[in-house]
Amino acid sequence: MAKEVVEKIREFNRFYTSVIGVTNNHILESNYSLTEVRVMHEASNNPGITARQLKALLQMDEGYLSRLIAKLVKQKILLKKQSREDKRIFSLELSEKGKQMYTEFNKRSNDSVAALIQHLGNNDQIELVKLLNSVKTLLTKNK
Numbered sequence: 001m002a003k004e005v006v007e008k009i010r011e012f013n014r015f016y017t018s019v020i021g022v023t024n025n026h027i028l029e030s031n032y033s034l035t036e037v038r039v040m041h042e043a044s045n046n047p048g049i050t051a052r053q054l055k056a057l058l059q060m061d062e063g064y065l066s067r068l069i070a071k072l073v074k075q076k077i078l079l080k081k082q083s084r085e086d087k088r089i090f091s092l093e094l095s096e097k098g099k100q101m102y103t104e105f106n107k108r109s110n111d112s113v114a115a116l117i118q119h120l121g122n123n124d125q126i127e128l129v130k131l132l133n134s135v136k137t138l139l140t141k142n143k
C-alpha cells in the first residue's frame with residue numbers, strides 16, 4: 001500500500017474528527033465521550049443487547065467496556081437485567097433517563113450534521129451521501 005494513501009486517509013480522519021468535534025473526548029458539548037454515546041445508541045436501537053454483543057459490534061476492549069457499562073448503570077442511564085435462562089448473562093437497555101438523554105443527543109447530532117452541510121445545495125448533498133456510501137463499500141469490500 002502506498003504511503004501517500006495512508007497519509008491521506010489519516011489526514012482526512014484528523015479533519016473529520018475535528019469538524020464533528022470529537023477531539024476533546026466529549027461529544028455534543030456534553031460530559032459523555034463518543035464511545036459512551038455510541039453505547040447509548042446501540043442500547044436504544046437494540047434493546048436487550050448484551051455486553052458480549054456490544055463488544056463484538058463496537059470492537060472494544062472487554063475491560064474498558066465493562067467499566068463504561070458500570071458507569072452508565074451507576075448514573076442510571078443504562079439498566080442491566082439478568083437473564084432468567086442463564087444467570088451469567090445480562091441484557092442492557094436505556095432507562096427512562098437514558099432514553100431522554102439519548103433523544104437529546106440524537107437531536108443535537110442531527111442538528112450538527114444539518115449545520116455542517118447546510119451550505120451545500122441538494123445535488124451536492126446527494127453527491128456527498130453517494131461518496132460516503134462508496135467509502136463504506138470500499139472499506140468493507142472482501143471482509
